[in-house]
Amino acid sequence: MLRFTGVGLRYGAPARGSGPGFAGGAAPETLRDLTFTLSEGSFTWLLGPSGAGKTSVLRLMQCVLRPTRGEVEVLGVAVSRARRRDLALLRRRIGAVHQDFRLLPHLSAFDNVALPLRLAGRSESVLRAEVAELLAWVGLAGKQHALPAELSGGEQQRVAIARAVIARPALLVADEPTGNLDAAQARRLLALLIELNRIGTTVVVATHNEELLLRHPAPVLRLEAGRLVGAAGAEPRPAEAPGGEPGRDAPAPAPAGAPPDDARAPAARVSGFRHAGA
Amino acid sequence: MRDPDPVTAPAAPAARRATPWRRRRGPRRSRDPLGLRRALADRLLPGLVAAMALLATLAAAGGDAAAGLAARWQAGAAAAVTVQLPPARADAAETVRAALAALPDVAAARVVDPARLQALLRPWLGEAAAGMQTVLPLPVLIELHLTPEAAARLARAPAAEAAALAERLGTAAPGIEVEAHGLWVARLARLAAAVRGVALAVLALVAGVAAAAVGVAVRAGLAARRDSVLVVHGLGAGDGWIAAQFARRAARLAAAGGLLGAAAAVPVLMLLRGLGASLLAADGDGDAAVPGLAAAPGMLAVADLPWLPLLAVPALAWAIGWTTAQITVRRWLRTLP
Ligand SMILES: Nc1ncnc2c1ncn2[C@@H]1O[C@H](COP(=O)(O)OP(=O)(O)O)[C@@H](O)[C@H]1O
Ligand SMILES: [Mg+2]
Numbered sequence: 001m002l003r004f005t006g007v008g009l010r011y012g013a014p015a016r017g018s019g020p021g022f023a024g025g026a027a028p029e030t031l032r033d034l035t036f037t038l039s040e041g042s043f044t045w046l047l048g049p050s051g052a053g054k055t056s057v058l059r060l061m062q063c064v065l066r067p068t069r070g071e072v073e074v075l076g077v078a079v080s081r082a083r084r085r086d087l088a089l090l091r092r093r094i095g096a097v098h099q100d101f102r103l104l105p106h107l108s109a110f111d112n113v114a115l116p117l118r119l120a121g122r123s124e125s126v127l128r129a130e131v132a133e134l135l136a137w138v139g140l141a142g143k144q145h146a147l148p149a150e151l152s153g154g155e156q157q158r159v160a161i162a163r164a165v166i167a168r169p170a171l172l173v174a175d176e177p178t179g180n181l182d183a184a185q186a187r188r189l190l191a192l193l194i195e196l197n198r199i200g201t202t203v204v205v206a207t208h209n210e211e212l213l214l215r216h217p218a219p220v221l222r223l224e225a226g227r228l229v230g231a232a233g234a235e236p237r238p239a240e241a242p243g244g245e246p247g248r249d250a251p252a253p254a255p256a257g258a259p260p261d262d263a264r265a266p267a268a269r270v271s272g273f274r275h276a277g278a
Numbered sequence: 279m280r281d282p283d284p285v286t287a288p289a290a291p292a293a294r295r296a297t298p299w300r301r302r303r304g305p306r307r308s309r310d311p312l313g314l315r316r317a318l319a320d321r322l323l324p325g326l327v328a329a330m331a332l333l334a335t336l337a338a339a340g341g342d343a344a345a346g347l348a349a350r351w352q353a354g355a356a357a358a359v360t361v362q363l364p365p366a367r368a369d370a371a372e373t374v375r376a377a378l379a380a381l382p383d384v385a386a387a388r389v390v391d392p393a394r395l396q397a398l399l400r401p402w403l404g405e406a407a408a409g410m411q412t413v414l415p416l417p418v419l420i421e422l423h424l425t426p427e428a429a430a431r432l433a434r435a436p437a438a439e440a441a442a443l444a445e446r447l448g449t450a451a452p453g454i455e456v457e458a459h460g461l462w463v464a465r466l467a468r469l470a471a472a473v474r475g476v477a478l479a480v481l482a483l484v485a486g487v488a489a490a491a492v493g494v495a496v497r498a499g500l501a502a503r504r505d506s507v508l509v510v511h512g513l514g515a516g517d518g519w520i521a522a523q524f525a526r527r528a529a530r531l532a533a534a535g536g537l538l539g540a541a542a543a544v545p546v547l548m549l550l551r552g553l554g555a556s557l558l559a560a561d562g563d564g565d566a567a568v569p570g571l572a573a574a575p576g577m578l579a580v581a582d583l584p585w586l587p588l589l590a591v592p593a594l595a596w597a598i599g600w601t602t603a604q605i606t607v608r609r610w611l612r613t614l615p
Pocket of ligand 2: 054055056099175
């Protein structure tokens with residue numbers, strides 16, 4: 001579950017959680033009075049013009065930023081009261097796709113995707129197969145050993161997506177994840193996100209892509225100048241009830257020779273994912 | 279535990295064969311996810327630490343040598359006391375010697391051979407020394423060796439103990455003059471202790487400067503790899519994992535510098551020791567009248583290098599690199615959630 005309670009964010013302020021001491025700052029707040037709850041297993045679109053604060057909201061959800069005031073609760077952990085050690089463990093259960101990919105420039109595509117598993121202490125023999133499979137699924141089987149600088153923007157974005165989902169996160173936040181993808185790749189990504197959501201992952205996607213919205217109607221959080229607008233966005237609920245049991249009615253595995261662009265492929269591939277609890 | 283895993287062992291060579299450049303690129307890079315091999319000053323830090331290590335080794339060796347000299351002087355010279363008998367009482371030499379030898383503080387007493395005394399004076403008086411005997415009679419010298427307990431007492435409180443000893447000897451054999459080497463040796467020992475204190479202070483200062491150099495290098499590395507650190511932080515890497523990346527690299531560089539510095543110190547130390555040994559060898563044949571220095575040449579043998587500081591300095595450099603990097607990185611990370 002994801003709960004924002006009276007959240008305010010001011011960049012440059014000493015972020016020490018809630019408290020009355022931050023009102024006097026000169027800079028205007030980037031985020032103001034955000035209060036909403038996203039239930040476990042929900043799928044939410046985060047919309048708003050550039051500069052509205054979408055990335056900031058996602059960073060708060062990813063627990064790499066503390067609110068200046070108010071409380072953010074992620075996967076049952078109140079961020080302002082959590083110890084740093086516990087926040088690090090919490091972040092391992094959150095997948096994030098960044099607008100600017102944020103791949104490690106010194107690691108190959110393979111090692112970038114493998115990093116979350118290595119941080120979690122998974123054995124190399126298990127990890128190797130999983131990473132290779134996921135990279136193959138995002139269409140980068142032949143580029144496992146390429147450095148990010150040797151990949152196109154779209155390829156980097158796919159590596160970033162693979163890295164975000166490899167550890168089967170309980171929460172996935174994606175910041176304009178289709179920005180560098182063509183229409184077909186964007187559809188495949190959406191199918192992956194929907195499938196992850198179907199097996200229980202809470203998904204939040206910031207996007208400008210109207211076509212995606214039409215393809216997958218879901219509750220919307222609309223930001224404008226750091227505030228939530230529209231009553232509908234204040235308390236979004238999942239459009240469809242998420243399937244209770246992970247993988248309950250997962251389709252049969254795709255045949256080995258399925259073309260990569262087959263819309264069924266992502267569903268078949270990720271149906272094996274068991275998310276890391278919620 | 280050396281048994282290969284039955285499941286993975288056959289797979290590994292196959293995987294290597296399938297992707298021949300994997301060994302060259304993949305695993306090696308994956309051990310350096312933050313790219314610190316480039317970011318953490320590759321030459322500057324080891325160079326600085328090497329200079330520090332050279333200074334530290336020389337200081338430690340100097341302090342060591344001073345301490346060793348002091349100990350030997352005290353053990354050797356404090357144990358020896360020279361008693362002088364006026365020439366007029368030359369015939370009583372044997373009686374006085376026996377009386378002194380009977381004292382509880384004295385282990386042995388020996389009358390110095392007049393021929394040797396003349397030999398000692400020859401450089402100043404030339405051949406006239408032999409004829410001088412009748413004109414300017416030489417005093418009789420009696421050499422005493424104190425018991426270890428008495429020598430230790432003299433080394434501890436030279437001034438007071440020398441006076442007390444002189445009084446005891448004077449009571450046993452009236453009319454003698456006592457010269458305890460302990461007094462000037464004690465002053466030399468105090469000088470050696472001061473040298474040793476200075477050496478320790480230099481060591482502490484050098485360690486502090488080395489830590490500062492590592493701290494600056496690590497902060498520069500953090501600045502250069504800020505984005506990468508933020509990424510792995512976002513992926514859930516703990517402070518310990520991130521700090522260990524930097525600490526491993528910094529410790530390795532510092533240890534390399536430490537080894538380099540210690541290695542550079544070896545020829546310097548050998549040169550100094552060689553000079554010291556030849557100086558003392560030219561000075562005389564280990565004369566009993568200067569027993570403190572008589573003990574020294576053995577210590578200044580070329581092969582006898584101060585191995586403890588030589589080995590401790592690289593280890594210390596490693597520890598300084600590791601600890602400083604850990605503290606620096608963890609402090610920086612505490613500004614993140
Ligand atoms: N690290 C930062 N430091 C200071 N200001 C920032 C930082 N990140 C974002 N901002 C500011 O916060 C506002 C919202 O930015 P952002 O959350 O990136 O919006 P969006 O993703 O909707 O475009 C912008 O005005 C931006 O300038
Ligand atoms: Mg943004």
